[in-house]
Structures are given as C-alpha cells and as structure tokens.
Amino acid sequence: MTTSVNRQILLKSRPEGAPGPDNFELVERPLPQAPEDGVLLRTLYLSLDPYMRGRMSAAKSYANPVEIGDVMVGGTVSEVIESRNAAFSKGDIVLGQAGWQEYSAAPGSRLRKLDPKAAPVSTALGVLGMPGMTAYTGLLEIGQPKPGETVVVAAASGAVGAVVGQIAKIKGCRAVGIAGGAKKCGFVKDELGFDECLDHNAPDLARQLEAACPKGIDVYFENVGGAVQQAVWPLLNPFARIPVCGLIAQYNMTTPFPGPDMFSVLRKRLLIRGFIVWDFADREQDFLHDVAAWIRSGKLKYREDFVDGLENAPQGFLGLLQGKNFGKLVVRVGAASGRA
Amino acid sequence: MTTSVNRQILLKSRPEGAPGPDNFELVERPLPQAPEDGVLLRTLYLSLDPYMRGRMSAAKSYANPVEIGDVMVGGTVSEVIESRNAAFSKGDIVLGQAGWQEYSAAPGSRLRKLDPKAAPVSTALGVLGMPGMTAYTGLLEIGQPKPGETVVVAAASGAVGAVVGQIAKIKGCRAVGIAGGAKKCGFVKDELGFDECLDHNAPDLARQLEAACPKGIDVYFENVGGAVQQAVWPLLNPFARIPVCGLIAQYNMTTPFPGPDMFSVLRKRLLIRGFIVWDFADREQDFLHDVAAWIRSGKLKYREDFVDGLENAPQGFLGLLQGKNFGKLVVRVGAASGRA
Numbered sequence: 298m299t300t301s302v303n304r305q306i307l308l309k310s311r312p313e314g315a316p317g318p319d320n321f322e323l324v325e326r327p328l329p330q331a332p333e334d335g336v337l338l339r340t341l342y343l344s345l346d347p348y349m350r351g352r353m354s355a356a357k358s359y360a361n362p363v364e365i366g367d368v369m370v371g372g373t374v375s376e377v378i379e380s381r382n383a384a385f386s387k388g389d390i391v392l393g394q395a396g397w398q399e400y401s402a403a404p405g406s407r408l409r410k411l412d413p414k415a416a417p418v419s420t421a422l423g424v425l426g427m428p429g430m431t432a433y434t435g436l437l438e439i440g441q442p443k444p445g446e447t448v449v450v451a452a453a454s455g456a457v458g459a460v461v462g463q464i465a466k467i468k469g470c471r472a473v474g475i476a477g478g479a480k481k482c483g484f485v486k487d488e489l490g491f492d493e494c495l496d497h498n499a500p501d502l503a504r505q506l507e508a509a510c511p512k513g514i515d516v517y518f519e520n521v522g523g524a525v526q527q528a529v530w531p532l533l534n535p536f537a538r539i540p541v542c543g544l545i546a547q548y549n550m551t552t553p554f555p556g557p558d559m560f561s562v563l564r565k566r567l568l569i570r571g572f573i574v575w576d577f578a579d580r581e582q583d584f585l586h587d588v589a590a591w592i593r594s595g596k597l598k599y600r601e602d603f604v605d606g607l608e609n610a611p612q613g614f615l616g617l618l619q620g621k622n623f624g625k626l627v628v629r630v631g632a633a634s635g636r637a
Numbered sequence: 638m639t640t641s642v643n644r645q646i647l648l649k650s651r652p653e654g655a656p657g658p659d660n661f662e663l664v665e666r667p668l669p670q671a672p673e674d675g676v677l678l679r680t681l682y683l684s685l686d687p688y689m690r691g692r693m694s695a696a697k698s699y700a701n702p703v704e705i706g707d708v709m710v711g712g713t714v715s716e717v718i719e720s721r722n723a724a725f726s727k728g729d730i731v732l733g734q735a736g737w738q739e740y741s742a743a744p745g746s747r748l749r750k751l752d753p754k755a756a757p758v759s760t761a762l763g764v765l766g767m768p769g770m771t772a773y774t775g776l777l778e779i780g781q782p783k784p785g786e787t788v789v790v791a792a793a794s795g796a797v798g799a800v801v802g803q804i805a806k807i808k809g810c811r812a813v814g815i816a817g818g819a820k821k822c823g824f825v826k827d828e829l830g831f832d833e834c835l836d837h838n839a840p841d842l843a844r845q846l847e848a849a850c851p852k853g854i855d856v857y858f859e860n861v862g863g864a865v866q867q868a869v870w871p872l873l874n875p876f877a878r879i880p881v882c883g884l885i886a887q888y889n890m891t892t893p894f895p896g897p898d899m900f901s902v903l904r905k906r907l908l909i910r911g912f913i914v915w916d917f918a919d920r921e922q923d924f925l926h927d928v929a930a931w932i933r934s935g936k937l938k939y940r941e942d943f944v945d946g947l948e949n950a951p952q953g954f955l956g957l958l959q960g961k962n963f964g965k966l967v968v969r970v971g972a973a974s975g976r977a
Contacts, residue, residue: 351904356904357904358904359875359904359905359906519899522899526899535699541899541902541903542903543903544899544900544903547899547900553898554899555895555896556895556896556897556898556899557896557897557899558893558896559859559862559866559881559884559887559894559896559897560884560887561911562881562909562910562911563881563882563883563884563911564691564696564697564698564699564911565699565911566699566910566911566912566913566916567909567910567911568908568909568910568911569902569907569908569909569910570902570906570907570908570909571901571902571903571904571905571906571907571908572906573906576906
C-alpha cells in the first residue's frame with residue numbers, strides 16, 4: 298500500500314431543488330481496517346446513478362436517506378488489497394456498495410466476485426449491473442412487451458433507457474427513444490438500433506411522438522416524468538403498461554408536478570406500477586444470462602461515459618441530473634494494480 | 638299483450654358538466670317485433686349505474702357513446718312475452734341489455750335465463766350481477782388483499798363498494814368504508830360489518846382516515862377520485878394496490894382534476910390499474926358461485942333502492958350521481974305477469 302489516506306465524499310447538506318457542489322464535501326480520513334472474515338478494498342469504479350438524488354433528501358422512500366456527514370452511497374467495483382476471508386484473494390475484483398470513497402472495508406458476504414476475462418469489470422455497474430437489470434425486469438416483468446407493440450422510453454441513451462429499447466427490439470417491438478440532442482438521438486437510432494429517437498428539446502415533441510408512434514404506445518417505460526410524460530399520455534393504447542422507474546425531470550422541482558389523468562387510467566385500463574430492481578431480485582440469474590448472451594451476439598450494445606478521479610464525482614453527478622452524460626456514467630476512482 | 642306502445646327514454650343532448658333532466662327525452666314508439674330466433678321482452682327492472690354518465694359523453698372510451706336520439710343503454714331483467722327461440726318460453730325471466738325502455742326485442746344469444754327461485758331476480762343487476770362482479774374481480778384480481786391488510790373503499794353503501802368491503806372482511810382484512818352521511822355510515826358499519834365507515838362530508842376526513850387506518854392502506858378500491866383520493870394517497874403503504882373502477886366525484890368536472898403524485902408511485906412501488914368487469918369475464922362462474930354462497934351463509938348482505946316507473950329513471954340517475962341513492966339503484970319498470 299502506498300497511502301494511508303482514504304479520500305471520501307460526504308453529504309454536507311440537503312439540497313432544496315437542484316443540488317450543487319456545496320452539498321458535497323471532500324474529506325481525508327485514515328484507511329479502514331479489514332474486519333474479521335472481511336476484506337479491505339480499493340475502489341476502481343464508482344457508479345453514478347439518478348437514484349442518488351433521492352438519497353440526498355430526507356423524504357421517506359424505499360431506502361433510508363444518506364445522513365448529513367455520511368459518505369454518499371453508490372455501487373462500486375473494487376480490488377481486494379487485503380483479505381481476511383478465504384473466499385477472496387488479494388487482487389480479486391469485486392462488486393460492492395462502497396460508496397463515494399477510495400478505500401473501504403466490507404464483510405465478504407456483501408461482495409460478488411467479478412471475472413475480468415468475461416467482460417470489462419465496469420459493466421458490472423451498468424449494462425450487466427443494476428441499471429441493466431432495472432431495464433430488463435421493469436420492461437419484461439411489468440411492461441410485458443409483445444411482438445408488434447410500440448415501446449417508448451426516455452433518457453434513451455442512458456444506462457437504463459438504452460437497454461430498455463434494445464430489449465424491446467429483441468422482443469419484436471417498435472422501439473421509440475427520447476433523448477437530449479441530435480448527437481444522442483443519432484447514437485440511439487444508428488448504433489443502438491431503435492426505430493426512432495426524438496429530441497426532448499423539440500418544441501413540437503408531442504406531434505413528433507404521435508408521428509413516431511402511428512399505432513399508439515403500448516409500453517411507456519417511465520424514467521423522466523414531466524413534459525415527456527404529458528406528451529406520451531394521450532397516445533397510450535388501451536391496456537398499455539407503464540413501469541415507473543424514475544422521474545428525473547421532476548427530482549429537482551420544489552412544487553408538485555400534476556400526476557397523470559386518471560380518466561385515461563380508467564377508460565384505457567392502464568397499468569401503472571412503480572418498482573425498483575430489487576423487487577425482482579429472483580430474476581438476477583436470468584438477467585445475467587440473457588444480457589451477457591445478447592452482448593456476445595451483438596444484439597445489445599452499451600456505451601460508458603467515464604469521469605476521472607473521485608474529486609470529480611460531484612460534478613459528474615450534477616451533470617447526470619442535467620442529462621450531460623452520454624452513456625452509463627462511471628467514475629474511474631483508481632487504476633487496478635494488475636489484473637483488471 | 639295489453640299495449641302497443643313502447644315508452645323509451647332517449648339521450649336528447651350531451652351534458653356539459655352535471656347532466657340534468659333536459660338531457661333526456663321520454664318518447665312513445667310502436668312495439669318492436671321479435672326477430673327470427675329471438676324474443677320480445679317486457680322490462681321488469683332497469684339497472685342505473687355510474688358508468689352511464691360516461692356513455693352520455695362523446696369522449697372516446699372502452700365503449701361507444703350513446704348517440705343523440707338513441708335509447709339510453711342499461712342492464713335489464715325482463716320477462717319473455719313472445720318467443721321465436723326454442724330456448725326461451727313465454728314467462729321466462731332473462732338478464733339482458735334492453736336499456737331504458739319498457740319493451741325490447743333481442744336475439745336469444747344475448748340473454749341469460751334467471752331462476753326466480755334462486756334469488757330475487759333484481760339481484761342479477763346488483764350483488765349477483767355486473768356491480769357485484771366488478772367488486773369481486775377488481776378486489777381479488779387487482780387488489781389481491783391478504784389477511785391483516787387494510788382495504789379502503791368509498792361509495793361504501795353502493796352497489797360495488799358494499800361488496801368490496803364485505804369480501805375484504807371475508808378475506809381477513811380490515812375494511813374501512815367512506816360514505817355520504819351518518820345513516821349510510823351506520824348501515825355500512827352495523828349491517829355490512831365494515832370495521833369503520835367515515836362520512837366523506839367530514840371536514841377532517843384526512844385525519845379521520847388516518848385514525849381509521851393505523852397500519853396504513855394496502856388496497857384502495859377507487860370508485861370516486863377527487864378529495865377522497867387525495868386523503869387516501871399519503872396513507873398508502875409500500876406495494877399498495879389501487880384498482881381503478883370509477884371516478885364518480887370527477888365525472889361532472891369540466892376542468893381536469895390533478896392526477897395522483899407519481900413520486901409516491903415510485904417510492905412506494907404502487908400498482909394502479911384501471912379495469913372494467915369484462916376484462917375478467919372468465920371469472921364469472923367463480924363470482925356467481927362464491928357470492929351466491931356468501932349470501933346464503935349470511936356473510937354478504939345487499940341493499941336495493943327502487944325507483945318506480947320508467948319515467949322516473951332520469952331523476953333516479955341524476956340522484957345517483959349525487960349519492961342520493963342508498964344501495965343498488967334499480968328502476969321497477971313493470972310488474973311480472975306471474976312467475977317473477
């Protein structure tokens with residue numbers, strides 16, 4: 298070990314409306330100790346995800362908020378640098394929940410070993426990790442897309458949306474994405490193979506969406522809420538399904554945004570269901586099997602957007618909330634010593 | 638036959654906001670002819686139901702609107718007065734869809750014969766008919782109540798709500814009703830056996846509801862929308878289910894009522910699903926079997942509210958939209974000639 302210092306990023310204060318750099322604090326702390334039967338880890342990659350906005354607030358949710366002064370939470374890929382657990386060796390690469398810090402100590406039971414030969418290990422935070430499984434379970438378990446149906450997803454170049462649309466195509470659906478700007482839209486259509494991708498900044502988004510969905514919308518995978526939701530709603534077909542995964546356009550609003558029209562819910566017999574990925578934890582092996590196979594066969598592509606250095610995590614995260622990332626956002630916290 | 642005149646009530650004009658007597662027109666027409674393989678029917682009972690408000694509007698829905706000048710639609714119990722179909726004899730009592738008129742002609746395929754000895758035939762329009770099956774399927778198929786859970790239903794003394802709460806009790810749940818006024822609330826609690834029933838006119842309804850649901854709400858059977866929905870929403874538990882059956886408090890609003898908070902849907906992983914009874918047509922035999930058995934064993938009670946004479950159907954219906962009925966609202970259109 299070349300350092301005895303562990304840099305961490307703490308939640309300094311709770312945002313009202315949009316968070317800013319002042320809500321975070323970079324501190325230096327001593328290295329933790331590996332617990333009995335546990336390991337000491339050096340963070341290689343830290344995942345940045347929209348759900349973290351929710352954890353910054355005190356509002357009651359499915360998970361406890363981060364306390365003021367605590368390390369920000371987050372999924373991580375780390376290297377074992379010291380092991381007191383026979384299941385892990387120095388140099389092993391593991392998936393865990395170390396949060397926004399350079400070093401962490403963890404019991405072995407909370408870690409999953411990754412095989413660097415099977416896939417780049419950063420993908421365990423994206424297409425082969427929580428965001429990929431969110432897309433897979435929300436679309437297939439709640440959305441239940443059938444061949445010939447139309448699936449719409451916003452944030453379509455992002456970690457979840459990109460997988461939603463590609464699985465929709467694999468299942469024989471028409472996939473229509475919504476993304477921010479011509480560059481992302483081009484990528485979604487040309488690289489990811491969606492049938493259409495619309496710019497959410499277009500003043501005539503509702504009209505464009507109607508043209509892109511000539512047979513209406515059967516599945517709306519809800520990532521964003523706000524104006525996109527309002528454009529989608531009148532186009533929903535009878536018996537449409539709406540998995541509610543996120544509402545990123547509404548996270549920083551300080552006044553309530555009107556909910557969707559309940560007459561449509563009644564008349565069209567819509568199904569709306571909020572979920573988080575762990576509601577479908579029993580589908581993890583199917584997810585890993587299917588998505589890995591689709592990646593190998595070229596049916597499913599992914600794009601990562603790297604930020605270098607833990608100190609740049611807050612800026613990266615703030616950009617994520619504004620849609621500045623292009624692909625799954627990951628912080629490169631440290632380089633692996635050898636194997637990864 | 639003692640008459641050659643068929644009185645009918647037509648939709649004269651579409652209401653904007655609350656309908657009134659002027660939207661209806663009573664006319665006299667010649668008696669129809671029984672078609673080949675069909676029957677001529679005399680209406681005994683006409684069902685009045687909230688869904689008819691939707692049919693008066695031109696808005697696209699799961700069913701076509703009634704056209705201006707057409708007979709208002711509605712479920713009916715009728716007596717066969719002439720038969721050209723071997724399956725039906727003069728004097729048989731049948732369930733059909735004759736609408737708001739005294740006589741009708743129908744193909745035999747659209748009718749179900751009723752057994753007057755099994756139950757009063759008017760119940761085929763209520764507890765053993767469409768409203769009862771709406772309660773049964775919406776609660777059991779979408780609400781999926783589990784023992785110990787709390788089920789809330791408004792319009793609790795009405796045709797659907799009364800059955801929802803009683804089935805909730807049969808399934809081991811806490812049943813909390815909401816109804817209009819002390820008399821209905823007393824009936825719901827004392828006669829139907831709900832654990833609580835609150836007056837929707839109470840200025841502190843939200844507080845009362847919180848007190849009546851100390852463990853939160855797991856199933857909210859949505860009949861009414863509006864202020865009741867807003868009182869219910871903050872009390873919903875994680876994974877609560879909301880079958881959306883009706884929005885009677887909103888039917889006459891001319892400006893959109895704000896939909897429910899989508900953050901709750903996300904954070905609490907709520908399930909909201911609109912339905913109509915025929916979405917679960919395959920459950921009809923189970924429904925008839927179970928509800929008839931519960932009635933026989935005294936576990937499920939029902940109350941009917943009769944209006945006498947077809948000419949009084951509009952006034953009865955307008956009262957229904959204002960909650961003036963007390964129990965399942967049925968028009969006695971004619972007396973049976975003998976058997977019923």
